[in-house]
Amino acid sequence: MTLAPPLLQVRDLRVDVGERTVLQSVTLDVAQGELVVLMGANGSGKSTLGMALAGHPSYTVPAGQALLGGTDLLPLAAHERARAGLFVSFQAPPDVPGVKNNLFIRTALNAVRQARGEEPQDAFDFLSGAKAAAKELGLPAAMLGRPVNEGFSGGERKRNELLQLSLMKPKLAMLDEIDSGMDVDGVRAVVKLVERLRAEGTAFIIVSHYLQMIESLQPDAVLRLGDGAIAERGDIELARAVARTGFKQHIAAAAATAGA
Numbered sequence: 001m002t003l004a005p006p007l008l009q010v011r012d013l014r015v016d017v018g019e020r021t022v023l024q025s026v027t028l029d030v031a032q033g034e035l036v037v038l039m040g041a042n043g044s045g046k047s048t049l050g051m052a053l054a055g056h057p058s059y060t061v062p063a064g065q066a067l068l069g070g071t072d073l074l075p076l077a078a079h080e081r082a083r084a085g086l087f088v089s090f091q092a093p094p095d096v097p098g099v100k101n102n103l104f105i106r107t108a109l110n111a112v113r114q115a116r117g118e119e120p121q122d123a124f125d126f127l128s129g130a131k132a133a134a135k136e137l138g139l140p141a142a143m144l145g146r147p148v149n150e151g152f153s154g155g156e157r158k159r160n161e162l163l164q165l166s167l168m169k170p171k172l173a174m175l176d177e178i179d180s181g182m183d184v185d186g187v188r189a190v191v192k193l194v195e196r197l198r199a200e201g202t203a204f205i206i207v208s209h210y211l212q213m214i215e216s217l218q219p220d221a222v223l224r225l226g227d228g229a230i231a232e233r234g235d236i237e238l239a240r241a242v243a244r245t246g247f248k249q250h251i252a253a254a255a256a257t258a259g260a
């Protein structure tokens, strides 16, 4: 029996922003249905990794590899990476003035459906599914008729990211601090949605600073980004250790152990 290769394979990925190298060499694998938590001090490059995988043009990748389901992501434009099954949520979802939320999400959803060989959804079918998903996420249905994120509260923006995730059903989703700024009900909705999609085979990379959220997600692995690479790999104990002492002390203690 041959084992299937991991869904996401990132190898020695270097990411530059302008003149600066933010990530030196990131290597990680995520299998189908696996949930990996990505931790790291502020500014360690977690969002940079997400933006580079998503294909944001400000983040250049001069070296390394990123394969999703065997497809090389790096030569693809952002929309082609989404068609390949990648979803990356924004840490701070931007406004898109003048573009209605329901049209925006339906257009994106139908592009992804087309790539999967599925029929497009008409406005009627889309709306009934979107309203049901919005209700599950505690997002008022009126938000569907407004311009994308314009005038949305912090928590509503995060819920709107989840609405897209819920409808698109990607192969792999990277959620960047989706829990920050969310109330208790919002955090519960995240956990519930992630559980449901994971059971259907979606893999997750979840960036979070909060132990309670990380515990509720029951991750398969916990990674710490530091010095531009995956500095540590562990399980929930790694998240607990960081929560106990903070990044600075944790890193100093890890360095002392390594040097001993």
Ligand SMILES: Nc1ncnc2c1ncn2[C@@H]1O[C@H](COP(=O)(O)OP(=O)(O)OP(=O)(O)O)[C@@H](O)[C@H]1O
Residues within 6 Å of the ligand: 017, 022, 040, 041, 042, 043, 044, 045, 046, 047, 048, 049, 058, 091
């Ligand atoms: N578009 C950009 N322009 C300039 N610098 C950037 C840009 N994106 C990231 N950086 C820099 O790269 C470093 C990593 O930033 P990044 O946002 O990836 O950190 P992070 O780990 O997500 O932090 P946080 O926990 O605060 O969200 C920071 O020093 C940041 O200032």
Ligand SMILES: [Mg+2]
Residues within 6 Å of the ligand: 046, 047, 048, 091, 176
């Ligand atoms: Mg970030």
